[in-house]
Amino acid sequence: MRHIxxxxxxxxxxxxxxxxxxxDYYAAVFQEDGAARLDIVRHDLRGGLTWDDLRxxxxxxxxxxxxxxxxxxxxxxxxxxxxxxxxYIFDQDLPIIRRPA
Numbered sequence: 001m002r003h004i005x006x007x008x009x010x011x012x013x014x015x016x017x018x019x020x021x022x023x024d025y026y027a028a029v030f031q032e033d034g035a036a037r038l039d040i041v042r043h044d045l046r047g048g049l050t051w052d053d054l055r056x057x058x059x060x061x062x063x064x065x066x067x068x069x070x071x072x073x074x075x076x077x078x079x080x081x082x083x084x085x086x087x088y089i090f091d092q093d094l095p096i097i098r099r100p101a
């Protein structure tokens with residue numbers, strides 16, 4: 001993925017702090033409380049992003065050394081803004097992640 005200069009805003013009006021693109025995907029990162037949110041979408045708007053796809057995109061956007069989680073809110077908190085995947089990226093190692101010995 002290549003970093004692009006863009007003044008992208010989220011559907012909530014947040015300013016992106018980084019935007020990347022390749023032939024298949026678009027990704028933008030937004031600052032959250034205590035984390036960054038990486039929004040990932042396919043250009044063709046289809047689903048089918050695998051775990052490996054998400055990990056590769058996270059790494060290509062410069063977050064390979066950071067823990068990230070994909071969040072699935074309770075049903076009453078779902079806001080469906082389209083076929084977008086969201087990874088929350090943390091500066092600190094997450095304690096729930098098992099680390100190699």
